[in-house]
Amino acid sequence: MKDVVFSLPGEALGTAISAVLLGDFNNWDIDKAIALKPHKDGTLKAKVKLEPGQTYEYRFLLNDGRWVNDWAAQGYVHKQHFGIDNSVITVEEELLVAEKKTKTRATADKAAKTVSKAVKKVAEVVKDDLTKIEGIGPAITKLLEQEGIQNFRDLSKATIKKLKGVLDAAGSKFAMHDPKSWPKQAKLAAAEKWEELKALQQELVGGK
CATH class of the missing domain: 1.10.150 (DNA polymerase; domain 1)
Structure with missing residues (x-):
C-alpha cells in the first residue's frame, strides 16, 4: 500500500468549515468518510493508504452538504446518471518503477563494463615493428x-x-x-x- 495525500484548498470551502473525503477506497460510505485536517497554509489534507496501480474515483463532501472536486486531480470522469464529474487518481506503482530503474541501472552498468573491457583490450594490443x-x-x-x-x-x-x-x-x-x-x-x-x-x-x- 502507498500513502497518498489528498488536498483541498481553503478557498474551496466557501462558507463551510470542514470537509471529508469519499471515494471508491471507502465505497462512498459516509460512515467511513475520511476527515480532512486543516494545515497552516490554509489547505485541508488527508492521508490515505491506497493500492499501487489502481485507479480510484473520489470527491470532497463539505459540512454544508456541498460536493466539490479536487482542483488538482489527475483527471475527471463524468457520471451521466448523476450529472456530475468525479475526480480521478491512479496510484503510481512504486515497486515496478523501482525495479525498472534498478534494471535500467544494471543494464547501464553491464554496458559500461563491456565498453571498459573492450577499451582495455584495445589498449593492451601493442604493435611491434x-x-x-x-x-x-x-x-x-x-x-x-x-x-x-x-x-x-x-x-x-x-x-x-x-x-x-x-x-x-x-x-x-x-x-x-x-x-x-x-x-x-x-x-x-x-x-x-x-x-x-x-x-x-x-x-x-x-x-x-
Missing part, C-alpha cells in the same frame, strides 16, 4: 596484422602452418617466402635478446 624479423617486409607485416599477428609475441606463437597459409593465400609473390625461422626470431625479439637475434639473422639467408 615486425620488419625487424629477417624475411618480413612492410607488405608481409600488413598481411600478418590482418590475421591478428600484431607483435613479436603473437608471431612467436604462430605455427609455421598458419604463417605459410597466410602467405599462400596472398598469392605467388608472397608464397615464395619461407616463414620457418620467424617464430624463433620473434621469440628472441619479444625477450629483447637483440644480440642473439642479430647472430641468428646472420646465419639466415632471406629469413630461412
